[in-house]
Amino acid sequence: xxxxxxxxxxxxxxxxxxxxxxxxxxxxxxxxxxxxxxxxxxxxxxxxxxxxxxxxxxxxxxxxxxxxxxxxxxxxxxxxxxxxxxxxxxxxxxxxxxxxxxxxxxxxxxxxxxxxxxxxxxxxxxxxxxxxxxxxxxxxxxxxxxxxxxxxxxxxxxxxxxxxxxxxxxxxxxxxxxxxxxxxxxxxxxxxxxxxxxxxxxxxxxxxxxxxxxxxxxxxxxxxxxxxxxxxxxxxxxxxxxxxxxxxxxxxxxxxxxxxxxxxxxxxxxxxxxxxxxxxxxxxxxxxxxxxxxxxxxxxxxxxxxxxxxxxxxxxxxxxxxxxxxxxxxxxxxxxxxxxxxxxxxxxxxxxxxxxxxxxxxxxxxxxxxx
Numbered sequence: 001x002x003x004x005x006x007x008x009x010x011x012x013x014x015x016x017x018x019x020x021x022x023x024x025x026x027x028x029x030x031x032x033x034x035x036x037x038x039x040x041x042x043x044x045x046x047x048x049x050x051x052x053x054x055x056x057x058x059x060x061x062x063x064x065x066x067x068x069x070x071x072x073x074x075x076x077x078x079x080x081x082x083x084x085x086x087x088x089x090x091x092x093x094x095x096x097x098x099x100x101x102x103x104x105x106x107x108x109x110x111x112x113x114x115x116x117x118x119x120x121x122x123x124x125x126x127x128x129x130x131x132x133x134x135x136x137x138x139x140x141x142x143x144x145x146x147x148x149x150x151x152x153x154x155x156x157x158x159x160x161x162x163x164x165x166x167x168x169x170x171x172x173x174x175x176x177x178x179x180x181x182x183x184x185x186x187x188x189x190x191x192x193x194x195x196x197x198x199x200x201x202x203x204x205x206x207x208x209x210x211x212x213x214x215x216x217x218x219x220x221x222x223x224x225x226x227x228x229x230x231x232x233x234x235x236x237x238x239x240x241x242x243x244x245x246x247x248x249x250x251x252x253x254x255x256x257x258x259x260x261x262x263x264x265x266x267x268x269x270x271x272x273x274x275x276x277x278x279x280x281x282x283x284x285x286x287x288x289x290x291x292x293x294x295x296x297x298x299x300x301x302x303x304x305x306x307x308x309x310x311x312x313x314x315x316x317x318x319x320x321x322x323x324x325x326x327x328x329x330x331x332x333x334x335x336x337x338x339x340x341x342x343x344x345x346x347x348x349x350x351x352x353x354x355x356x357x358x359x360x361x362x363x364x365x366x367x368x369x370x371x
Contacts, residue, residue: 009278011349019294019349024061026295026324031059034329039088043075044329046083062298065322066308071333076107084110086326097147099270106145109270114327115147118273119155121293122239122266125276126159130237130262134160135207138235140196140215141242142170147270148242152210164204166195189215193222200233209235212242213249220257231259241266241274244357250286266290267356271323271330272297278345278352290356291348298322301341301353304361307334310351313341318359336362 011019034040035048035055048055058067081096089112097115098106137156143149149165156163176185196219200206211219216238220230230238238261245265253263267290268274275290275297292299301317303309311317319337323330338359342352 011344
C-alpha cells in the first residue's frame with residue numbers, strides 16, 4: 001500500500017460528485033458527436049454499423065463506456081489517417097502526430113486544436129512567479145513528428161513568450177541503446193546539450209524550460225562543469241516529463257540539480273494531453289501524483305487480470321486512458337504503464353495515479369531513451 005493524500009488535501013464529496021456529473025454529461029456530448037453521421041469520423045461510424053448497437057442510445061454515462069471493447073492500439077497504425085478526422089471538423093487544418101514505437105509503422109493521431117487547448121489548460125496550473133508571463137522558453141525535448149514540440153511552442157506563445165528548440169531524434173537514441181553504441185550515445189547526448197547551452201548563453205532571456213528528467217540532469221551537470229547552475233543561467237521554472245519520474249530522482253533533482261528553480265513533473269502522451277501533478281515536497285517524500293485533464297481525458301488504474309475492474313485506492317494496477325474530445329474519442333486504451341490509484345485531490349476532484357512506471361508485462365522489452 002502507498003501513502004495517499006492527507007485529509008486536508010482531499011477533495012470534498014460534493015466536488016467529487018459534481019466532477020462525476022460533469023464527466024457523465026461530457027461523455028454523452030462526445031459520443032453523440034462522434035457517432036452522428038453528420039459530425040463523426042469514418043472510423044467510428046463504420047464501427048457503429050458493424051457493432052449491432054447504437055452508442056448514441058446506450059451511452060449515458062462514463063460507466064457505460066464499458067460497453068466498448070478494449071481499444072486496440074493497432075487501430076492507430078497506418079492509413080489513411082483521414083478516417084480519424086470528424087466530418088464536423090472537415091476543412092480545418094489537420095496535423096498528424098506520432099505516438100510511441102521505434103520500429104515498424106508508427107501509431108498516429110490527427111489533431112486540429114487539441115494540443116493548443118490542452119496546453120492552455122496546463123498553463124493555468126503554472127505559477128507566474130516561476131513561469132513569468134512574457135518569458136521565453138527552451139524546448140529541450142524531441143523534435144520531428146511529435147506533438148510536444150508544437151505544444152511547448154504554443155504554451156510559450158500563449159504566455160507571451162517565444163520558444164527556442166533543439167533538434168532531437170528519440171528513435172535514433174533508442175537505436176543507439178539497442179545496438180550498444182554507448183560512445184555514439186554519449187556523443188549524441190552531448191550534441192543535444194551543446195544546442196541547449198548555446199541557446200541559454202545567447203542572451204534570449206530564457207526563463208522557462210521543458211525537458212525530460214535525463215536531459216535535465218545532463219544539462220545541470222554540464223553547467224556545473226562550466227561553473228554555473230540552471231538557476232544562474234536564468235531558468236526559474238521547469239516542467240518536465242516524457243520518461244519515468246521517481247520520487248528518488250525528484251528529490252535528487254531538488255537537492256542537487258535545480259539550485260532553487262521550480263519544477264513541476266507531468267505525465268502525458270499524444271492521446272491524452274497533459275496530466276498535471278499535485279504538489280510534491282519533503283513533507284510527502286517527494287511523491288508524485290498525476291491528475292488527468294478531466295473531462296477531456298480520464299485516467300483509471302485497473303486490475304492487471306481484469307481490466308474492467310478499477311483497483312482500490314493505494315493499490316497497484318495498469319493505467320487505462322479514455323480520451324474525450326471532439327477531435328478524438330478513445331475509450332479504454334490500456335497504456336504501457338502501471339502505478340498506484342490515488343484519491344481525488346482538492347484541485348482535481350477525481351482519481352489520480354502515482355508511481356507511474358513501465359507496465360511489468362512489457363517493461364523488459366521497453367527501451368527508455370532520453371525521451
